[in-house]
Amino acid sequence: MTSGPLELDRMNAVIVGDGAIGTALLDALLQHPGLAGVALLRRGTMPLPDDQRVIPLPFDAEDPASVAAAAEEATSSLGRVHLLINTVGMLHGPRQQPEKRVRDVRPEALLHSFAINAVLLPLLAQSFGSLLRHDEPAVLASLSARVGSIEDNGLGGWYSYRASKAAHNMLLRTLAREWRVSHRNVSVVALHPGTVDSRLSRPFVSSSYRNKVLTPGESAEALLKVIDSLCPDRSGSFYDWQGKPVPW
Ligand SMILES: NC(=O)c1ccc[n+]([C@@H]2O[C@H](COP(=O)([O-])OP(=O)(O)OC[C@H]3O[C@@H](n4cnc5c(N)ncnc54)[C@H](OP(=O)(O)O)[C@@H]3O)[C@@H](O)[C@H]2O)c1
Incomplete structure (x- = not known):
């Protein structure tokens, strides 16, 4: 077996989400000589790179039927998939901001964060599992996100985002354990992309920290290097963009 999907002569990929990091990963993969096709699951309609290998598939993370329909489309256009990267996430939106104190926590905001940051992962595994196997x-x-690490939580705050990313991590680790038997060829990993300039992070990056923020392109390149170094023995791990393990 070749060491990783990025070493293959013909690799099919799925990128979920077309935000800052999702788009940068798409751009980086399109430069990869082995890329045969890439499905981009997104809810927006931003113009796409003019490249026949890109297959846009509409979906909404909060609509399980749309995830299943996208996987069906991917089955007919791609067949087997070698790399699936989920880049969907939400920290703030029109209806919610990260909570500073427990009195700011609202059940509907907490559940909304769980739907996008945690629940999407098993839906993707259910619908795309057979394409990856x-x-x-x-x-x-x-x-x-590193802030989803329970051990690393020294600061507090951001209840919904932290809790939903911690739930994401448990779902991922549990999936990795199950697939160790049923999907032996698949490495399942959680990745922290670094602090990256994007719509998600921008309102929360202080001016003194700005020089430490990665561009989406820098993060994408680093994440693909980490992915390239994986093997099924390391399935169920949590790494940062530099390939260093993050405590759960
Ligand atoms: N940026 C950072 O510093 C940082 C740090 C740690 C972890 N992360 C994680 O990295 C990932 C990517 O973040 P980013 O920085 O690239 O943020 P971003 O630019 O805001 O991208 C987030 C993506 O999630 C999509 N999304 C949100 N709700 C959705 C829904 N209901 N259905 C479909 N798509 C939905 C957005 O789609 P729309 O454009 O249609 O809204 C967008 O494509 C997230 O999981 C985030 O938590 C980021």
């Missing part, structure tokens, strides 16, 4: 190497990587 084959006799070639494959990776399912899902973007988490």
